[in-house]
Amino acid sequence: MHEQMKAERTRRAVVTEAEGRRQAAITTAEGEKEARILTAEGQRQSQILQAQGDAEATRQLADAERFRQLTVAEGEALAITTVYDAIHAGDPSPDLLAIKYLEALGRIANGQATKIFLPADFAAGLGGLGAVAELFRSDDGGDEARAARSTRARADLTEQLATSDRLRAEQANRPAGPGTIPAPAVPIPDMPADPGTAGGSSQMPPPPLPPA
The missing domain is CATH 1.20.120 (Four Helix Bundle (Hemerythrin (Met), subunit A))
Known part of the structure; x- marks a missing residue:
């Protein structure tokens, strides 16, 4: 037991x-x-x-x-x-626009490009600037x-x-x-x-x- x-x-x-x-x-x-x-x-x-x-x-x-x-x-x-x-x-007068145009051409001439092409009739271009002045x-x-x-x-x-x-x-x-x-x-x-x-x-x- x-x-x-x-x-x-x-x-x-x-x-x-x-x-x-x-x-x-x-x-x-x-x-x-x-x-x-x-x-x-x-x-x-x-x-x-x-x-x-x-x-x-x-x-x-x-x-x-x-x-x-x-x-x-x-x-x-x-x-x-x-x-x-x-x-x-x-x-603006035509004279002022012509001066600004010439200044822009001068800056272009001072660039690195070896050739610069001007308009065939440069005087006609200045005359066009006069027309722009008349428009203003x-x-x-x-x-x-x-x-x-x-x-x-x-x-x-x-x-x-x-x-x-x-x-x-x-x-x-x-x-x-x-x-x-x-x-x-x-x-x-x-x-x-x-x-x-x-x-x-x-x-x-x-x-x-x-x-x-």
Whole structure:
């Protein structure tokens, strides 16, 4: 009887120990599986955040480039309009145009080219410049009207640029939203209208070709 009880206790101890090892193995496997799941989830979230950051950086760079191009275009438009007004307000003479023509030829001659081709009829070319001067001096209201139009155009452009600068300053002080960029504050100004032609537009005809 004593031996039977001892054997039973031994058997129960072995069973209990085996059950403990099995439960420990199960717990270890479940822990490893959970760790792998969490690791994969963390990597996926990291990749998502990295992709979102790259997309936002690309968008910001594109917006900055577009803003730079708009600013450059506005500045070039102001420069073109100012030069156009100055030409009309200055009422260039044929002598001035001829001098500028000769200066341009001088700069061409100072280049690296070994051959320079001049027009066949150089005097006719200067005569064409005189025709251009007459075009600038066409009946457009006289000196006072040209000066008034030039003054109004400069005042309008100055006001537009001031408005643009103010709107940009307000935009810079706002919290930056995702992928936002201020629209151009003012449109690119058109060339000032010339009342001396129909429809308020003035087109300069090409200079006459030299005779063959």
